[in-house]
Amino acid sequence: MDAEVSIPGSKSLTNRFLILAALADGPSIIRRPLASRDTALMIDALRSLGAVVEELPADSGSVPDLRVHPLAPDSGPAPRTIDCGLAGTVMRFVPPLAGLVPGTTVFDGDPHARRRPMDSIITALRELGLHLDDAGAGSLPFSITGGGGIRGGRLAIDASASSQFVSALLLVGARFTDGLHLEHVGAPVPSLDHIRMTVEVLRAVGVAVDDSVPNHWRITPGKINPFDITVEPDLSNAGPFLAAAVVTGGTVRVRHWPGTTTQVGDRWRSILPLLGASVDLDGDVLTVSGGPTLRGGSFADTSELAPTLAALCALATTPSMLTGIAHLRGHETDRLAALVAEINGLGGDAEETADGLLIRPAALHGGVFHTYDDHRMATAGAILGLVVEGVEVENIGTTAKTMPDFPGRWAAVTGTAHPLRQAENASSGADGLL
Numbered sequence: 001m002d003a004e005v006s007i008p009g010s011k012s013l014t015n016r017f018l019i020l021a022a023l024a025d026g027p028s029i030i031r032r033p034l035a036s037r038d039t040a041l042m043i044d045a046l047r048s049l050g051a052v053v054e055e056l057p058a059d060s061g062s063v064p065d066l067r068v069h070p071l072a073p074d075s076g077p078a079p080r081t082i083d084c085g086l087a088g089t090v091m092r093f094v095p096p097l098a099g100l101v102p103g104t105t106v107f108d109g110d111p112h113a114r115r116r117p118m119d120s121i122i123t124a125l126r127e128l129g130l131h132l133d134d135a136g137a138g139s140l141p142f143s144i145t146g147g148g149g150i151r152g153g154r155l156a157i158d159a160s161a162s163s164q165f166v167s168a169l170l171l172v173g174a175r176f177t178d179g180l181h182l183e184h185v186g187a188p189v190p191s192l193d194h195i196r197m198t199v200e201v202l203r204a205v206g207v208a209v210d211d212s213v214p215n216h217w218r219i220t221p222g223k224i225n226p227f228d229i230t231v232e233p234d235l236s237n238a239g240p241f242l243a244a245a246v247v248t249g250g251t252v253r254v255r256h257w258p259g260t261t262t263q264v265g266d267r268w269r270s271i272l273p274l275l276g277a278s279v280d281l282d283g284d285v286l287t288v289s290g291g292p293t294l295r296g297g298s299f300a301d302t303s304e305l306a307p308t309l310a311a312l313c314a315l316a317t318t319p320s321m322l323t324g325i326a327h328l329r330g331h332e333t334d335r336l337a338a339l340v341a342e343i344n345g346l347g348g349d350a351e352e353t354a355d356g357l358l359i360r361p362a363a364l365h366g367g368v369f370h371t372y373d374d375h376r377m378a379t380a381g382a383i384l385g386l387v388v389e390g391v392e393v394e395n396i397g398t399t400a401k402t403m404p405d406f407p408g409r410w411a412a413v414t415g416t417a418h419p420l421r422q423a424e425n426a427s428s429g430a431d432g433l434l
């Protein structure tokens with residue numbers, strides 16, 4: 001394998017920019033946005049709250065840039081219903097916005113979305129004075145009735161289940177009359193890189209954020225400047241392609257790798273050499289080549305990189321320990337249980353620990369890799385299938401949550417036949433299996 005891959009825009013950046021554009025003081029432009037299920041759900045949500053999102057003309061085959069006109073004071077008609085799908089960024093970031101808009105907004109999502117942690121944001125919105133009806137469940141579905149303004153001020157929450165509770169409140173805090181002084185109280189907040197990303201994008205649009213005291217964030221009330229910004233490629237989604245080089249001993253290049261970034265996916269540059277791969281960033285081109293052996297290692301706080309990393313560790317010749325990821329039990333699926341079940345289902349040796357995974361070397365064999373509607377489980381299965389004969393990934397289409405046409409990109413990079421075309425040719429009814 002010697003391939004170059006173009007990685008679509010970052011989900012986390014695209015959805016933050018969409019929220020901020022909806023709150024800004026004038027129209028904003030978002031260039032090279034991600035166009036995937038999670039960003040489409042975000043756009044639909046903002047449209048139903050009264051923002052106007054226009055696609056600008058684009059060359060055929062390119063993703064259109066977006067012009068966003070902020071929420072109008074008269075907002076979209078209420079009551080309105082917002083589908084969160086399985087998108088954490090939609091179910092956590094949009095409810096505080098709905099609280100700023102007059103009328104009632106109902107939130108719901110995919111069946112598993114009803115099991116993702118929401119209690120901290122529900123409690124916080126009530127403490128901010130909003131009427132929120134969740135039938136006592138502390139999760140989706142719920143309705144919020146906004147009165148057109150939120151006073152804000154001091155607020156304490158427990159964000160140990162998801163960093164997105166903090167990001168959600170910080171993103172709108174400048175629009176609260178008294179701003180926001182948010183404090184986290186509880187076990188450590190996970191995915192701190194994502195909070196750093198929130199703070200950085202807020203500063204980029206003129207919002208004053210004081211994060212000098214750990215677990216405290218102060219947002220000065222004020223305007224959010226309109227902006228014109230280009231979205232970085234999604235470095236977490238670059239992971240499976242880089243992993244393809246690592247497991248096959250080949251080479252993969254990714255263009256437009258940012259020199260500085262808050263994306264957790266930039267950590268591939270330090271993680272992959274520990275596994276025995278070589279990594280080189282030359283200008284904005286990242287090149288990863290697999291080494292002669294794939295070693296395991298100990299990795300802390302890898303957040304959304306963990307499923308990809310677990311697939312690599314399942315192929316390693318020495319044991320691996322992944323720590324600081326207990327909160328993955330509340331992601332698209334219980335990722336710790338799912339990874340253990342699926343790696344072991346192929347003959348692997350993985351076990352759950354209190355806050356992560358222990359993966360020992362084992363010879364893997366073929367079988368169906370179940371994906372539980374989780375895009376990162378699907379890409380983990382695809383990595384294993386590159387070197388283990390007879391692995392079938394169930395519902396590869398679930399990758400559309402954050403990546404358009406993963407099967408086509410994977411086929412192009414790995415030099416394998418396009419899986420869906422293969423299925424068509426064989427008329428085997430294997431639709432959706434990779």
Ligand SMILES: O=C(O)C1=C[C@@H](OP(=O)(O)O)[C@@H](O)[C@H](O)C1
Nearest residue numbers: 012162163164167190191194304
């Ligand atoms: O704010 C964000 O964009 C995200 C934060 C993280 O959530 P958690 O803190 O729940 O892990 C991450 O896992 C998710 O993929 C995206």
Ligand SMILES: C=C(OP(=O)(O)O)C(=O)O
Nearest residue numbers: 086087088089304331376
């Ligand atoms: C945890 C993830 O997503 P979400 O934004 O839905 O929380 C993820 O993409 O790995």
